[in-house]
């Protein structure tokens with residue numbers, strides 16, 4: 214396959230940036246892939262692992278002459294990154310990101326980007342609880358969704374090119390409005406993470422620390438929560454701060470539903486519990502049917 218881009222620049226080279234680099238190389242999508250990151254030690258690790266042709270710490274220098282720039286930093290750092298790279302961006306270059314929150318990233322990045330640059334925000338709905346360049350792997354996006362959230366003014370050709378890029382990385386691609394994306398992800402991803410952080414914190418408080426018994430008798434459910442609750446603190450802090458309204462809205466509904474169950478347990482209303490658990494079991498079966506579980 215001929216390369217889709219002459220030069221790709223990744224701003225931030227952790228789990229997502231590193232995995233994009235590996236998947237892009239696997240598919241031969243670029244003649245050259247470079248990266249820049251905040252800390253010299255992260256750059257050294259990325260260079261040692263040969264994730265990209267070169268990784269430095271000068272964000273702007275990495276983006277010079279790039280045809281595709283993808284900002285792969287935590288959501289709260291995207292605006293500053295856009296500001297730093299804006300002066301060197303080549304006319305016609307596609308600028309994207311991978312943030313788990315979209316509207317706040319659009320608001321933070323768009324004002325800095327010069328005319329003639331095509332901004333197409335994106336979110337690969339793929340990840341693990343590990344972070345940093347050492348966590349990157351080429352197969353991360355295989356068969357997973359990437360959601361593009363183009364703006365009304367986004368150039369359709371640039372959006373199509375970015376869609377083709379993500380498909381070549383192994384993803385399935387769909388498009389959503391940024392605010393709509395944030396509402397969906399609040400329930401499918403952000404709330405589950407918040408619940409996991411809470412449960413593991415509660416268990417820790419009960420035992421004073423995760424003592425031997427809690428770990429030894431941890432059933433599947435609790436173990437799954439500890440995995441999710443091991444996710445990167447900086448990334449998830451930013452997700453909740455920057456998707457505040459949508460998360461607070463689903464959290465309010467969730468709390469109501471939790472109180473409903475609490476009351477059913479208190480009053481021995483087994484039929485209410487049974488009805489809900491039957492309904493949720495059907496949802497799981499429908500998910501498996503959709504090949505998404």
Ligand code: NAP
Nearest residue numbers: 225226227228229251252255286288290312313340344345
């Ligand atoms: P990560 O492994 O922690 O990597 C983050 C990268 O951003 C590192 O290279 C880090 O640099 C750099 N960085 C952090 N703060 C910076 C700053 N102020 N200026 C410049 N660079 C900075 O994180 P990740 O998991 O790849 O996540 C990156 C983005 O992908 C986030 O926006 C997240 O919402 C999104 N995302 C994550 C997942 C997931 O499951 N992890 C899934 C989908 C999307 P240093 O190490 O040099 O400080």
